[in-house]
Amino acid sequence: MTKKKHTPAYPAELRERGVRLFRENRVNYSSDSATYKAIAPKLGCSPDSLRAWCQQAERDDGQRAGLTTEERDRIKELERENKELRQTNEILKKASAYFAQAELDRPFRK
Template sequence: MRMVQEHRGEYPSLWAAIESIAPKIGCVPQTLHDWVKREEIDGGQRDGLTSSERERLKQLERENKELRRANDILKAASAFFAQAELDRRLKS
């Protein structure tokens, strides 16, 4: 990514620089472009979620999913025990 930044001015566009440099480092242009964008976002030069913010978001989404699953289990258990209590009262 540093190579792209250093040679960016030698090309008419960022994409032209990326297309020229990508084969030299052994990757496809789109991959290098993604890396450059990520570096610009992390460096505050481009809008978007930083890598740490994206990781935190993923972590919160996983936690949210686990909590929803636990909540569903608790709801099912509550309904089961409520039904069992009703059945017990009806038999008495």
Template sequence: MNKSNQFSPEVRERAVRMVQEHRGEYPSLWAAVESIAPKIGCVPQTLLGWVKRDEVDKGQREGMTTSERERLKALERENKELRRANDILRTASAFFAQAELDRKLKS
């Protein structure tokens, strides 16, 4: 199991909600995160990342939303596949062009 999937989405949502609900009881966001993270069983940096990601998704913080990130990854993946296909076609085209030239020279 890799690091990003160690906690279920439900646990993440609950942890973020706990931070949001108890944020006013602490002098800073970091203090709230440090207090709640051990209760969830994660390190404070991980919980802070979840809180920040949630704030970005809700428009409370600048940055790319999760859906925008997924869309960008999909487009980058498609772009990579298209570049690879173009390279294959370019190589094949050069190969067949050379073969055609060789055939004409033999005639």
């Protein structure tokens, strides 16, 4: 039972380009919000998407507090592994209970 991997709506190259354009053009606008609104339509994304990409890039560069992309990916991996281990433990508990009950139901030998 494998799930399809989630493919991001925008390729990594587009996100990197958006972050680079934002950083290069930030000084030309009165605010960050105005910069997002000016650049996003050129990339074909929403200003909120561009803002999120820029904030994540700042986290990855250590300029902003929060989890880096690597840390988020590692946490996701550990949560997935934890879920799998819990399912395995549940299966083993049920199997153990089943075989213990079968042992009790067996006729007693002298």
